[in-house]
Amino acid sequence: MCTGKCSRMIGIILFPLGTCAIICNLLLYFPNGKILEMDQITDYVWYFHGIVGAGLLVFLTAFMTLGAGGEGCCANRCGMLLSVLLSTLGAVGGAYCVVISAMGLVKGPLCDPGDGNYIYPFRNDTDEESYLFRQDAWDICREPQNIVLWNIVLFSILLGIGGIETLLCATQVINGLVGFVCGTCLRKRKTGVA
Template sequence: MCTGKCSKCIGITLLPLAACAIVSNILLYFPNGQVLQLSEITDLVWFFHGILGAGILVILPAFMMMGAGGAGCCANRCGMLLSVVLSLLGFAGGAYCAVISSLGLIGGPLCNTGDGEYLYPFRNDTLE
């Protein structure tokens, strides 16, 4: 049995997950459906972790995996090498998204203090 059939199934599964990551990152720019000023949007959103990391860099291997399979799929060494390289690229994109998201969870939310000033009340900015 060729592994191309399994990779085709994985590629089909990765496409909606990458689309959800892109949509989720875009929604971070419009919280509650409102258009905010640039200073009111959290700083880690500008790293485009959902659009670039978990979106585009995961869609590339997903399309490669969907194209896998068929007659003589295991004998195509160049295609297998490209699949491995694109899978590593997708892994790197997912890891980038996980790191930036973790940093966002550690830093906490950007909050309105009530006087129109936005700051991170839970962030520990001390050197000690």
């Protein structure tokens, strides 16, 4: 496969991943579809890891990789070099999403245990006693309902998306370097004999 086709394929895959990341991050603001006060939302949601990291930064990479892989003025060594730079930025955004999502999973959600005060009931858990592996401990959170499952599912999806995006962007860095050094595909040109 030539470097241009590989760039195009990576760019096409990055768009739906970035869109899913933005949607998942937005859903974290509305547990079970409820609108909460700002101080009742888990703090790791406010790092915008799905919106900025795995979303907007990856969209920049996707646009450039599509341009570098297409025909025309961008399908050259300069376009491939620019795709390397933006793919590095996309890899950083994906890695940022992975780190924040992992921290959000480990630390647990903010919830009301039934007394009207929102707390982080799982922040003092040890690795052996993590709430992630003790489903019976999830009942401590009364409001919003199912907040633990909501956070686990959405942060896990964001973790996976960020990991895939990081891998794809790192692949594009290597692909772009090869395209920059060696050039994009050599196409057979038809020569007309008159």
